[in-house]
Amino acid sequence: MKEIYLAGGCFWGAEHYFRNIEGVVDTEVGFANGDTPAPTYDQVYTDTTGYAETVRVIYNPDGLPLDELLRAFFCAIDPLSLNKQGEDEGTRYRTGIYYTDSADLPIAKKVFEEIQAEYSSPLAVELLPLKNFFVAEGRHQDYLVKNPDGYCHLPIKIFRYPRLVSDLRHLLGDEPDLVARLSNAAALIKEKMGFFWAGFYLVGPSDNGKELILGPFQGSVACMRIGYGRGVCGTAWKEARTVVVPDVEEFPGHIACSSLSRSEIVVPIERGGEVTGVLDIDSAELSTFDHIDAFWLERLVRIL
Numbered sequence: 001m002k003e004i005y006l007a008g009g010c011f012w013g014a015e016h017y018f019r020n021i022e023g024v025v026d027t028e029v030g031f032a033n034g035d036t037p038a039p040t041y042d043q044v045y046t047d048t049t050g051y052a053e054t055v056r057v058i059y060n061p062d063g064l065p066l067d068e069l070l071r072a073f074f075c076a077i078d079p080l081s082l083n084k085q086g087e088d089e090g091t092r093y094r095t096g097i098y099y100t101d102s103a104d105l106p107i108a109k110k111v112f113e114e115i116q117a118e119y120s121s122p123l124a125v126e127l128l129p130l131k132n133f134f135v136a137e138g139r140h141q142d143y144l145v146k147n148p149d150g151y152c153h154l155p156i157k158i159f160r161y162p163r164l165v166s167d168l169r170h171l172l173g174d175e176p177d178l179v180a181r182l183s184n185a186a187a188l189i190k191e192k193m194g195f196f197w198a199g200f201y202l203v204g205p206s207d208n209g210k211e212l213i214l215g216p217f218q219g220s221v222a223c224m225r226i227g228y229g230r231g232v233c234g235t236a237w238k239e240a241r242t243v244v245v246p247d248v249e250e251f252p253g254h255i256a257c258s259s260l261s262r263s264e265i266v267v268p269i270e271r272g273g274e275v276t277g278v279l280d281i282d283s284a285e286l287s288t289f290d291h292i293d294a295f296w297l298e299r300l301v302r303i304l
């Protein structure tokens with residue numbers, strides 16, 4: 001087992017997120033890298049102690065390598081925001097990665113560089129050795145388990161996705177049949193996340209080459225074939241990247257299978273460096289999908 005200390009804003013929500021990730025063995029909330037001895041929550045809350053609300057994450061590196069855990073961490077923070085996550089402001093809500101094993105530094109640096117490349121301004125996330133850590137009072141441990149309606153700066157879906165991915169892995173087991181796997185994947189996504197339409201299109205033969213052909217899905221009837229580069233699905237195939245569409249009416253060439261669909265996300269499924277299909281999810285509401293859905297659905301398609 002290994003440990004890493006992650007400051008991701010209010011530790012109530014951050015802990016609840018990490019504890020759901022497969023490969024995380026234990027979590028504990030506390031205060032890291034501050035100046036005074038043995039601080040209480042109330043002292044840290046004054047924002048004068050130098051401490052950051054931090055989660056000690058114990059994980060199994062065999063199932064969950066550090067770089068993957070850190071990418072999941074970045075998914076749950078605004079990495080450009082200094083001393084502010086959600087509505088919570090103050091140095092205690094700064095973001096940081098604090099390591100106790102110097103062998104973790106190059107791994108963390110690499111993920112930092114990867115994330116930094118996505119932005120034009122510098123990341124506000126600290127990357128430092130752990131200086132000190134004091135466990136917070138018992139009432140703050142597993143806070144959102146004890147208080148399911150308690151305050152949280154993170155959206156509810158971020159807690160559902162890690163469970164969805166691990167439930168799917170267990171559900172599929174070593175079943176080799178692709179139709180069986182995709183059918184249950186579509187059913188689980190629809191059931192657990194409540195989307196309007198969830199399903200797959202698979203690259204298959206057509207009269208003039210290849211196109212996306214409707215595969216297992218849950219939801220209303222859908223168009224059966226989509227050309228390369230056509231619609232949202234064909235674009236995700238052609239560009240081999242996840243496409244998030246906040247408003248389908250604003251997406252040129254969007255293929256409207258149902259007039260109820262307002263926003264959409266399409267994630268390519270790749271095998272051997274080639275796109276072999278896509279996962280398509282539609283929502284009946286605008287702006288349903290963002291980087292959180294993209295991150296976790298990209299993890300999900302890897303186990304298909």
Ligand code: SME
Nearest residue numbers: 222231232233254255257
């Ligand atoms: N809207 C998709 C077509 C598939 S349906 O959403 C199920 C697209 O533009 O590719």
